[in-house]
Amino acid sequence: MKYRWLLSVVLLFGCSVRVQAQENVPILSGGAGFFGAAQGGVHFYQPVLAPVLTVPLGEKWLVESRADLREFISRENGTSGPYQGKFFGTLEYLQLDYLANSHVTITAGRFLTPFGIFNERLSAIWIDKFQDPPVIAGIGTGRGYSDGFMLRGPLVATPGYQLNYAVYFSTLSTVNKFESQRGTGGRIGIFLPRTRLELGASYRRTLQGGGENFQGVDLSWAPYAAPVEIKSEWAHSDGGHGYWIQASYRLSHLTGRDSGLGRLEPVIRMQQFFRSKPVPDDFLPTGNLQRPEFGLNYYFPHEIRLNGSYARQYFSNTTDSNVWEFGITYRFLFPLWPGGSK
């Protein structure tokens, strides 16, 4: 009799887990791509896979993770010799989120450092409109991620404006593949939904070595009236300061978003970096740099995108060079276990 009772409990638990599982289906999404570039006679190619795992747990919890797996293929001696490949695997984030309330989300684990807008929002290969990140992307973010905890969310959310914030503390880690710097910082932004204009300010202080301060300001504007996006960042560190500004314009208003011409998106970006003093391992150019860029993105059906770009790089430490890049990305998304469409 007691076994029957136990069996009932097990069956009931199984049913409840199944019901919850149907509501909270883990998904595997992300992007796959193949990139090629030519700069000053040197050619290199990169097949990339960036899977994103998302596991919602109940109503308040979320586990999410993204990795970047790529092979860097180039000639042995730069411009001559056989091609050889080197594999790079990076765990960009693996975090547990607790949605405490509408204003606070508590995050623990490895997360993308909230500094500016590029690192958190635009760095995914299926979002970034250029193949290369901005040259100042290393300011305030270092490797791009932090290990520790973070509080974030919308502080105030009204129809007229939203004030959002992110503050974090990162611990020092020297474990192979899990390195991170000890530091603290955050970002605060004001977003105007009616005009889709956002202004943000970021700060970071490293709490190891001599301690270094980083400051940044960002702007993002996507007017409703036209398919235009303008994004920009300025950032400052002890080693130097710089900016990038990018504008893209999808030709969807001419013949429709799904037409042949409407899938085309020209994009331009200008960036400059000014070196103040040499700082080892700061992920920044060793000298002053200017880089105007022009690119074209073409959005095929089924989440496939082709892109190509040309840049002229003026670098104070070496001769100027042309940079040609092309790439194809595919964005995928599917549930981790099979089921109906509902």
Place this chain on the structure above:
Amino acid sequence: MTWRRPLLTTVLCVLALSPFAFSRQARPKADNAQMRTQGAKQNASEGEKRFRTNCGRCHNAPEEISPREARAVVRQMRVRAMLSAEDEKLILQYLAP
């Protein structure tokens, strides 16, 4: 014999009034269903607006997303894009009506 007539009258009255009674019950039900549909449409429309406002400024909408997948995607976007709980609810209603 004396109790049969009031009983018969009562039964006839009840039968006579029943169509009104049912119709009066049915009408609010129809109104509620209509209101719910209108409410869902309004929420979906508001959800589309919130999607364009918050998500659409960084990336395109996924071409295909099933209701099973939408919950995880929107939960992740709530954290990443710092959406409010209301935004999450409305965008989810838009993506998974």
